Amino acid sequence: MTGDQAAIALSVCRRVGISAEHILTGTQLDEMTDCELKKVVEETHVFAELTPGQKVRLVSALKENGHTVGFLGDGVNDIPALNEANVGISVDAAVDAAKDAADVVLLTKKLKCIGAGCPGRAKNFYQIC
Numbered sequence: 001m002t003g004d005q006a007a008i009a010l011s012v013c014r015r016v017g018i019s020a021e022h023i024l025t026g027t028q029l030d031e032m033t034d035c036e037l038k039k040v041v042e043e044t045h046v047f048a049e050l051t052p053g054q055k056v057r058l059v060s061a062l063k064e065n066g067h068t069v070g071f072l073g074d075g076v077n078d079i080p081a082l083n084e085a086n087v088g089i090s091v092d093a094a095v096d097a098a099k100d101a102a103d104v105v106l107l108t109k110k111l112k113c114i115g116a117g118c119p120g121r122a123k124n125f126y127q128i129c
Contacts, residue, residue, distance in 0.1 A: 001047040001050060001055055001058055001071075002047070002048055002050065003048075003049065003050050003051070003052075003055075003077070004048060004049070005048065005049055006023055006025055006046075006048040006049055008048075009023070009046050009048040010023065010046065010048075013045075013046055018045065018046070019045045020045055020046045021045055022043055022044045022045045022046070023044065023045065023046040023047075023048060024040065024044045024046070024047050024048075025047075025048055025049040025050075026047075026048070026049045026050045026051055026054045027049065029047070029050070029054050029057065029058070030054070034057075034061070037057065037058075037061045038061050038064060038065055041058060041061045041062055041065065042065060052077045052078065052079075052080050052081065053080070055071075055078070055080070055081040056080045056081050056084045059071055059081050059084045059085050060084060063084075063085075063086065068086045068087070069084075069085045069086050069087070070085060070086065070087040070088075070089055071084070071085035071087070071088055071089065072089045072090070072091075073088070073089075073090060073094070073098055073101075073102075074090055074091050074093065074094035074095065074098050075094070075095055075098055076095055076097050076098065078090075078098055078101075079097060079098060079101045082098065082101040082102055083101055087103050087104060088101055088102040088103045088104070089102055089103070089104045089105075089106065090102035090104070090105050090106070091105065091106045092105060092106065092107050
């Protein structure tokens with residue numbers, strides 16, 4: 001889940017080994033009803049070109065589908081989604097407002113520390129940037 005262009009998101013996914021078979025852009029998301037989105041969110045691997053409001057809508061759809069959602073954000077634009085998520089996560093280099101909105105602030109750049117702190121974590125990990 002990113003505000004970046006789809007081509008950039010796909011390039012990053014390829015480099016880190018995240019499946020990018022199904023991608024949805026913010027423009028496509030805006031054309032969907034909430035009911036349609038709740039179905040599509042389960043089938044989509046990458047969400048790109050998103051506004052802050054669209055990120056909140058995706059987090060909400062995942063929660064409504066029964067997922068526990070962690071959202072990683074570092075900018076002022078991420079605060080609404082940080083607040084909507086079950087667990088808001090930020091990084092030490094983030095703007096102060098994002099760190100204040102987060103439940104957890106990571107002091108390392110390694111995302112593995114998130115999984116290490118959640119022994120009962122879900123099978124699916126939605127990497128959100």
